[in-house]
Amino acid sequence: MTDIVSRAETLLSFNPILQRTLKAKRAEMDPVEFSEFVDIIAIGLKVDWPADKLYAMIKTERMATKNNWKLLTKKERKEWSDACREYDALAVLQIREESRS
Numbered sequence: 001m002t003d004i005v006s007r008a009e010t011l012l013s014f015n016p017i018l019q020r021t022l023k024a025k026r027a028e029m030d031p032v033e034f035s036e037f038v039d040i041i042a043i044g045l046k047v048d049w050p051a052d053k054l055y056a057m058i059k060t061e062r063m064a065t066k067n068n069w070k071l072l073t074k075k076e077r078k079e080w081s082d083a084c085r086e087y088d089a090l091a092v093l094q095i096r097e098e099s100r101s
Contacts, residue, residue, distance in 0.1 A: 009022075009023070011038070011041060011042055011045060012041075015051055016094070017051070017055065017087065017090050017091060017094060018051060018054055018055055018058065021055060021058045021059060022038075022041070022058050025037070025058050025059075025061075037058075037061070040057070040063070041054060041057070041058070044057065044063075051087060051091070052083075052084040052087040052088055052091075053084065055083060055084070055086070055087035055090075056080050056081075056083035056084045056087065059079075059083040059086070060076070060079050060080055060083055062076060062079075062080065064076075064077070064080045
């Protein structure tokens with residue numbers, strides 16, 4: 001498990017918001033599920049998925065694409081969209097904090 005956690009933290013070392021969110025999600029998942037989740041995130045990084053989409057994927061444990069969007073319930077689409085907006089707000093706060101330093 002430590003190897004998986006280390007890999008996940010290394011993958012997201014460039015983005016503290018994603019790194020913290022994934023670390024919190026780890027506590028909610030069993031080790032096998034978390035390992036598979038990290039693999040999916042790694043693929044998202046390789047294909048340059050935007051950070052807000054990665055954040056939403058971590059928060060909702062769901063991958064929303066233009067091809068499957070219509071298959072999600074209204075509640076699932078709202079959760080996904082809310083998570084994207086939440087990431088944007090966190091990113092603005094982080095930029096402000098960094099500019100003060």
